[in-house]
Amino acid sequence: MGRPAVFLAATLFQWLIFLHLTGAALFVAGAVVAGAAQLGALGRERPSEIAALLRLARYGVLLVAVGSLTALGFGLGLVADLHDSYGDGWIAASLGLWLASQGLGGAGGRTARHARERAERLAAAGDEPDAELSALVAHRPSLVLSSLSTAALVAILALMIWKPGS
Amino acid sequence: VTAPFALTAPFTPAWLLFLHVAAAFLFFGGAVTVAVISFAAARARTVRETAVLARLANRVDLFVLWP
Numbered sequence: 001m002g003r004p005a006v007f008l009a010a011t012l013f014q015w016l017i018f019l020h021l022t023g024a025a026l027f028v029a030g031a032v033v034a035g036a037a038q039l040g041a042l043g044r045e046r047p048s049e050i051a052a053l054l055r056l057a058r059y060g061v062l063l064v065a066v067g068s069l070t071a072l073g074f075g076l077g078l079v080a081d082l083h084d085s086y087g088d089g090w091i092a093a094s095l096g097l098w099l100a101s102q103g104l105g106g107a108g109g110r111t112a113r114h115a116r117e118r119a120e121r122l123a124a125a126g127d128e129p130d131a132e133l134s135a136l137v138a139h140r141p142s143l144v145l146s147s148l149s150t151a152a153l154v155a156i157l158a159l160m161i162w163k164p165g166s
Numbered sequence: 167v168t169a170p171f172a173l174t175a176p177f178t179p180a181w182l183l184f185l186h187v188a189a190a191f192l193f194f195g196g197a198v199t200v201a202v203i204s205f206a207a208a209r210a211r212t213v214r215e216t217a218v219l220a221r222l223a224n225r226v227d228l229f230v231l232w233p
Contacts, residue, residue, distance in 0.1 A: 025194045032195030032230065033202050040222040052206070052215040053222065059202045154188070161184045 016078045023070025024157075030063030031105070031150055038112055038146065041137050045129040047122035050137060054116035061109065072098060089165040094156050101152035108145030111136055196230035199223075 037056035044050050075094075079086060086092070115136035122130050200223050207219035 025191050026198075028191040029195040029198035032192070032226075033199045036199050036203070036222060036226050036230075040218075040225075044218070046214075048212065048215060049218045052210060052218055056203060056206055056219075059206075063198065157188060157191075158184060161180055161187070 013078070013081055016074050016081055020071055020074035020078055023067050023072075023074060026063050026067025027071050028067070028153060030060045030065075030067055031153060032060075033057070033063060034060030034105075034109065034112075035146065035150070038137075038143070041112075041115070044137070045134065046127060047119040047130065047133060048127050050133065051116055051119035051123050054112055054119060054137075057109065057112055057116070064105065068098065068102065084166075090159045090163045094159045097152045097156045097159070101149045101156070104145045104152065105149035108142045108147075108149060111139045111142035115139075192230060196226055199226050200231060 034057045037053050037060060040056075041050045041053040044053065072095075076086075078084075079091060084091060086095075115133060118130070118133050118136060122128065122133060203219050203223040203226065207216050207223065210216040210219055
């Protein structure tokens with residue numbers, strides 16, 4: 001009776017860690033897609049090109065949504081499976097950083113969404129360069145917020161590796 | 167793995183694991199990005215858009231995937 005129980009417990013842990021890491025990888029992949037789209041649009045002037053690049057960011061947002069929720073859900077499952085406490089410093093900090101990355105990424109991406117909508121309107125109306133569109137694409141505070149969101153992801157990874165205080 | 171952060175010892179197992187996982191995530195992210203961009207390029211409305219997206223895919227391949 002003991003051996004199957006141990007085997008099942010190990011399998012559950014392995015499944016949880018596999019799905020947690022898969023979710024985290026999708027989370028990072030979404031951030032890379034969105035980042036590549038935003039950086040690729042920098043310096044472009046033609047609205048149709050900017051629209052084509054910023055449309056990519058929508059796939060990134062979808063990946064971030066699926067990946068972040070998967071990583072969170074199976075991460076919480078791991079905490080329960082390992083009998084850790086949700087109040088442990090590194091776990092609480094990770095959850096806080098997860099929330100921060102979502103908020104910062106959402107705030108940073110809002111300007112990109114406005115830029116894409118404007119670019120699509122301009123592309124349909126002559127496709128001429130527009131100063132306001134260029135300003136939206138190069139909006140520094142939004143780029144800083146997106147960068148901070150990425151930094152929060154790196155910090156979460158560091159907490160997962162070092163587990164300070166555990 | 168160890169606590170607290172061993173920031174002064176860059177070749178400890180924890181640092182190596184951190185860099186290994188970060189690089190693996192970045193590699194996977196780059197591969198997914200190239201796939202997404204290629205998918206978008208195939209569905210682009212104009213040749214110019216296809217060229218812009220293909221150029222971005224090349225850059226991600228060069229600067230994210232290969233390193």
